[in-house]
Amino acid sequence: MIIEDNKRNLDSVLKAAEELLPRNLYEELVNKLNEVPNLTKNEKIEIVEETVRDFIAHMIQPGEPVGTIAAQSIGEPGTQMTLRTFHYAGLIEFDVTLGLPRLIEIVDAKREPSTPMMIIYLDERYKYDGEKAKEIARRLEYTMMENILDSINYIIGDRTLTITLDKDMMEDKGATTQMVLDALKRLKLGEFEIDEENPYVINVTLSEKVLPDEYLYDIKTYTNIVDKVKRAYLKGIKGIRRAIIRKDSRTGEYIIYTDGSNLEEVIRIRGIDYRKVRTNNIHEIARVLGIEAARNAIIEQIIDVLSNSGLDVDIRHIMLVADIMTWTGKIRQIGRLGVVGDKTSVLAKAAYEVTTKNLFEAAASGAIEEFMGVTESIIAGLEPPTGTGTIVTGVARSLIRKLNEVKEVNEFEFEHRERA
Template sequence: MSKEIHEYIEKKLNELIGVLPESIIEELRVKLKEIPDLSKDEVDKIIKLTVREYRNALVEPGEAVGTVAAQSIGEPSTQMTLRTFHYAGVREFNVTLGLPRLIEIVDARKTPSTPMMTVYLDEEHKYDEQKAKEVARRIEVTKVENVVSSIETDLFENIIRITLDPVMLKDKGLTPEQVLKIIEKIKLGAEEITLNYEDNKPVIIVKFAGEPEAAKLSKAREKIMSAKIKGVKGIKRVIVQRRDHEGKTEYVLITDGSNLAGVLGVKGVDPTKTTTNSISEIESVLGIEAAREAIIREIKGVLDEQGLDVDIRHIMLVADIMTWTGRVRQVGRHGVTGEKESVLARAAFEVTVRHLYDAAARGELDELKGVTENVIVGQVVPVGTGMVTLQMKPSITRKAGSN
């Protein structure tokens, strides 16, 4: 192909910016360059035809896109398995998928029933399993109970004996001194806390003053056991997952439990890629636009996993509407906006008579703006061609008539 025609194609394609979406321009560029011996005239024709076809494919004004989206997502959803649990890439975790998950997303629940995070690591940590484990340990919540082999309350001596498990300590990367420090920080009202070694096992003894009380000791015991040594609140378990990507091995952390704000601040985590399946967390940490994107990905993910092919534009519409007001709103039984404005539309939905009584008592007015109301009264519904009305400027006709 000559250089001249190449330049001509580029020039013509640049003129299309703003007329066609970038993805189509890109496709057109690739296709045009594949064809040998194109004339300028043919390039013009191809571009003209593409623009025409694109405009033809656009949604027409008045098209009931919401209804179409509802049907397009609703129908395949009926074919989804009702089985709640599935594993999503990780055998170790059960993650809610399928219809229950879909409902959860559009309901805009505060917390998903199985919160989960995918934590990406930074350059330093992502290629090495040991380093990935290091980060995992920083994230996973370790409580005192996780490193204890036995705990006894001794009422006679008024003490609590905590025997630590050296194997678990090593696994979590902790020293007995660190555990001691944590226990010292808890407000127990203890007289003395000491660390000893018995048979090479570290033992922490918490001694109380005054009269021994069984209730007091067992309360203290509870407090000690549930004390957090390290980790990010809410992260119950972390799994290091190996991913082979383009010949490179990368390690990614999958977590049970979610705390986006907390995990983003941890050293070794790549804060630009790490995500969660909790949309409300994304909304509060990253903003409404990120929430919109997350809704799209989550819904698409559920449908893909079930092998259902729904055009992503329908999902994007749902996400757009849900995030319209700058906050994530649910798509509930009454749609997104909650109660309908029209009396007739409400009456058509349920408890017909009650709605009519109430409306009559309050003297409500129905402006017949919606679809349902107009179906009821037998008028043209404001959808599609029914949306347009004629408008006329009398002054213009007079002028034309006087001519």
């Protein structure tokens, strides 16, 4: 069937099979052929041919409504999903949206997930080192002065600010007094020094620039300065609120889970495995790693959500969804503002959401309905272009012209006969 030749040989048959079959199927076939002993050459050829024949017989037919099938295949198990937000399996420390709300979030292509999170693997050197993992996790956590403050005191009219640090919080967040001093230096508030009696107390003398003489008794100026000190950056990556270390019970390696996401910055941190960093913010992946990575992330996360709910949907349906979402090179949502909104047909758009608005706009702009799609054809009672409906019979123009010529000749002859 593959090669119509009486002198068929195994090599040429295999070569043809390699072109027709997907790679892993072909590899499996070759391996199996080598494994099974005592096969004659002709038997081998028959096996290859049968495999190819079977593969072609199982290919999807042209015109098959794959989108509808995908929608049903994801939609039906979706009805069994819970509407509740769940904790992440094995992580009690913070909430991660799972289940139906998360699935909706993915296909709606929300800019920011409601619970952004990252999974960060460490590189070879630090993988099994708990101490190093803790150090990296601390480096990730975004820490402001506010997080380690005990109190800020000031006396109006005195120009001094007494900052008291919380020793326990500093240890917990991994901040040092030196970091605080650096932060204060960057704020340029004026002279400052560590208190002689208590190393966790810093006295700041506000300069003339920050607190001019005429505002010396103005409470608002003082509050502004205190707010500024509170928001001062100490360390970490913006957007990462918390970092938690987990030890994988199977491999024994340490993995960092973060609350909040910032792929761009995290990928540049030393000591992490930048090849494996994951985030659940798909737009961020598209921005940093490109549209193809976003496609993979969509597939990965939809499968993750579904399998967490104990549902088994064929990956091909999910791949189709991801392909359509990333078709234009940007992430489009499955809905009125994305995939459906990009349809050219007025009726198909109106049938989905905001019917009147779509119809009004179409009427105002004088839109033309071509009846090329399924939805609008059903509305108008036409044969939808799907399945066998995709095949259209037509007559070539040149043929019509020829027919007309014949007709003209006939009429001419007819006239002549009548006259005669």
